[in-house]
Amino acid sequence: MGHAADHDELHLSRLCLRLHAGRWARGLDGPRRHPLPGDRRRRADPRWLRHAGGFPGTQCPAAAQGDPAKRHRHQASPGGAEVARLHRRRLQFEGVFPRPERADHAHDQVEFPGADFPGSAGIARRRPGECFGGAAGSGVRDTIRRASGGALVLLRRSASSAEHVLPRRLLVLFHSNNVLTTLLKYRIRVQRLFRFSEDHTMLLWGAVVGLVGAFATISFREAIHAVQWMLTGKSGSLVEMGKGLQWYVRLLLPAAGGVAAGIFLALAKRFAVGASSDYMEAVAIGDGNIPVRQSLLRSASSLSTVASGGSIGREGSMVQLAAMAASFIGRITHFDPPRLRLLVACGAAAGLTSAYNAPIAGAFFVTEIVLGSIAMQSFGPIVVASVVANITMREFPGYQPTYEMPAFPAIFGAEVVFFVGLGILCGLASPLFLQLLAYAKRKFQKTKLPLPTRLGLGGLLVGIISIWEPQVWGNGYSVVNSMLHQPWAWTAVLVLLLLKLLATCFTMGSGAIGGVFTPTLFVGAAVGYLFGFGVHDLFPSATSAPFAYAIVGMGAFLSAATSAPLMAILMIFEMTLSYQVVLPLMLACVVAYFIARSIDDTSMYEITIKRNRDAKARLRLRGTRMRDLIKPADTVLPLTASFEEISRMFLEYPVKYVYIVDDENRYQGVVSLQDVTSTLLEKKDVGARPAVEFLRRDFVHVVTPDMSLGEALEHFLAHQGERLPTVESIDNPTLLGVVYKSSLLDAYFKLNRSDN
Structure with a gap:
């Protein structure tokens, strides 16, 4: 327990150093750069630590204290004393020890140039075998302790003694009233008190991320309203705003917004640094790191477009x-990559929940699409984040659901x-919709x-x-x-559907940043409404009103487009809060999903396509048999x-064994290079001795065409060779060729890579 506490306190000090030093330092053991290079500038910096009586745990010769121009050498007392109180208590940064730049190995002393301390000149003696800021030998480790005056000091522990030493690299001392330091200190204490595990801690962090994600969603929504007000003097629904504008304003405003969005997007690409800004890639194939500046610029681009x-x-x-x-919260609190990815997934679930008032669907969206699996270790924090985000949104003034669902009628017989039939129609239409979007992107890129x-x-x-239809x-x-x-004429719905498809293709195809989730729901609602209008016109007494088919069509089309039927079912169910919708919705969503997958393996999200491709490759590799790896035997x-x-x-082939067959090409055994070499070394008279006299029939390591990768690998492990002969079967040992170990290992490598 004590070792864990020391580690937490060292982690706390390093975090404070990264956040507040302002000198691009990277912790106690990382490289550092000073914006004010040179000893003279460092001396002029008032933020350097000034002790009243020299270094902690040192003794300053009295004769040397009066002349600060001279260099003095101090011997560190093994027991350590107490850290001297600091003069400048008001400064946020109480001081930094510079890195030692010269070592006198004869006297085992290290000099710290530029350290202007009253009564000292920056020289400290160290014991042999130790180095400042890290353990040089076994049994020595550094920890961070709080001494009198609220300062953090570096404490060296060894087998014989403990002493206060100077750090080898930067060490910043802070006041204890720093907000972040205090929060982290209490986090450590709570973990010790309640013995929280990593899973318990992630539940708490899920709640924090849910709260932050809700406020991020609220901020973006309010920013949209503010920009609308600045552009047109109106706010609220874009459709209502567009209807109240002059035709030339409706013509030019989207173009101007597109230009502004393109400028922001071009700036975002200039700041692109390695890590992907897409949260799905950061979670699924990345380390959870999402660049802040690039993401903000891309969000500004989306804001301009919307x-x-x-x-x-x-x-x-x-x-x-x-x-x-x-991601930002996880990075500043030093989450490791697996936990950081989970925290980003919690943020994504919180954002989707806040946007659609669907906490269950938000959680399943992330687990089903982004993570690709539902494991309780990851599902728990995601659920907590979704619930907290939904509660926060409901408490916000002016909250109302995105979709106002009517009461769903009872479905009978x-x-x-x-x-x-609606599910079949949505399954057929969804691939066409996705292909249309992809076609528009290709044309604009050309x-x-x-x-x-x-x-x-x-x-x-x-x-x-x-100009003609502002509802797009x-x-x-x-x-x-x-x-x-409200009742709509089927012609009006059809015309609006076609125009909306064109407008969405023009916007998405040009490269605009935004979501295609809601336009997909619109297309599904329109397709469902048209289908419901048709069946209700044919069978008015046996069918429900068209709006019921529009609701189910939203879920079915979303299921087919996202390849996530479970998420689509839960989302529509949460929106309607009606049990009557469950049965027709489940049938339509599942049917639409399988119809779409049978036509084309496409999805709205690239990560889903990649995961499906990897799954197929994994199944293909798991079904690999030796007949797929057979090569000719020379x-x-x-x-x-x-x-x-x-x-x-x-002599012609660098092999260990030559395979011997009879007249019918049946495998008989091998002739070993070792046996041939031994015969030559012993200078035996070989004369016209045939191969049968050198034959080793006990060589039974053969593979068959229907043998799996695992079975073949066991034979290779027993054989310790590069290749094995392949025969038709044990009863019919007709030689078919050989299987190389490199081919087998290559198949295993591809299988493991697809699993990861």
Whole structure:
């Protein structure tokens, strides 16, 4: 327990150093750079530590204290005394010890140039075998302790004594009233008191991330309203705002927003540094690190597109901001990569929950799509983050659900069949929708235009459409609410669906940043409404109103587009809060998912496509048999081969064994290079001795075509060779060729890589 406490306190000191030193330091053992190089500048810096009586635990010769210009040498007392009180208590940074730059190995002394201390000149003696700031021998370790005056000091523990020593690299001493230091101190104390495990701690961090993610979502939503007010003097629904504008404003506003979005996006690409800004990649294949500056610029680009009428969802940037905030929290608190990825997943779940008022669906979205599996160790913190985010959103003034769902009617008898038909239709339409978006992206990329021009062109095309139909603006949730509560003519729904598809393709294809989640729900609602209108017109007494099919169509189309039927079912169920919708919704979502997968292995998210591709490769590798790895055997001789032929074969091929077959190509055994060499060394008369006299029939390490990778590997481990002969079967040992160990290991490597 004591060792863990020392580690926590050392972790605390390093974290304070990284956050507040302001000198680009990287902890006690990392490199550091000073913005004020040179001893003279360091002396002039008032933030350097000044002791009243020299270094802690040192004795200063009285004769040397009066002349600060001279260099003095101090011997560190083994027991250590007490840290001298600091003069400048008001400074946030109480001091930094510079790195020792000269060592006198004859007297085992280290000099710290630039350390201007009253009564000392910066020389400290060390014992042989030890180094400042780290343990040089066994049984020596450094910990951080708090001494009198609220300062942190470095304490060396060894087998014989403990002493206060100078750190080899930067060590910043802080006041104990620093907020972050205090929070981390209490975190350590709570962990000790309640004996929290890592799983318990992640539940608490999930709650913190849920709160932060909700506020990130709220901030982005309010920023959209603020930008709308600045641009048009109106706020609220984009569709209502567009209807109240002049035709030329509807034409130019999306284009101007696209240009601004392109500028922000170009800046974001300039700041791209290795780590991907996409939260899905950061969780699924990365280390959880999401660049803050790049993410903020991309969010500003999305804000410009959404607020100016782009046909794109706003939930993408909301989730991205929540995930970025979680990544930032995890980095400043020094989470390791696995826990950091889980924390980012919690942030993504919090963002989606805040956007759609669906905590269960938000949790399953992350586990089903981003993580790709549901494990309780990761699912627990994600659920906590979703619940806390939803509670926070509900307490915020002006909160209202994104979709206002009507009461779902009861479904009886044969009407369930119509919902299965709706699932088939959505499964057929979903791949077409995704292919249309991909086609638009390819066409815009071929233009080779700069980002601002390309996004401006996409906005201009949306503006042209909005002159006649302003309802193509935005993500379409206000239009969906209108379909669910008011009767629409099927022609109006069809025209709006086609125009909305074009506007979404122009916006997404030009490269705009945003979510495609809500536009997908719009397309599903429109397809469901048209299908429901048709069946209700044919069977008015046996079917429900079209809005019921629109609700189920939203879930079915989302299930097919995202390859996540469970998430789609839970999301629509949470939106309606009606048990009546469960049965038709489940049938439609599952049918749509399988129909879409049978047509094309596409998905709305690239990470899902990659995971599906890896799963197929993994299944293919698991089903690999030796017949897939057989290569021709070149070192084969008949039973009648002479010793000269055998020797020539060994000279031509660098192998250990030559395979011997009979007249019918049945495997008989091997001739070993060792036996041939021994015969030559013993200078025996080989004459015309045939291969059968050198044959080793006890060589039974053979593989068969239907043998699995694991079985073949066991044979290779027993054989300790590079290749093994492959025969038709044990009863019918017809030689088919050889299997090389390198081919087997390559298949295993691919299998393990796909598993990870």
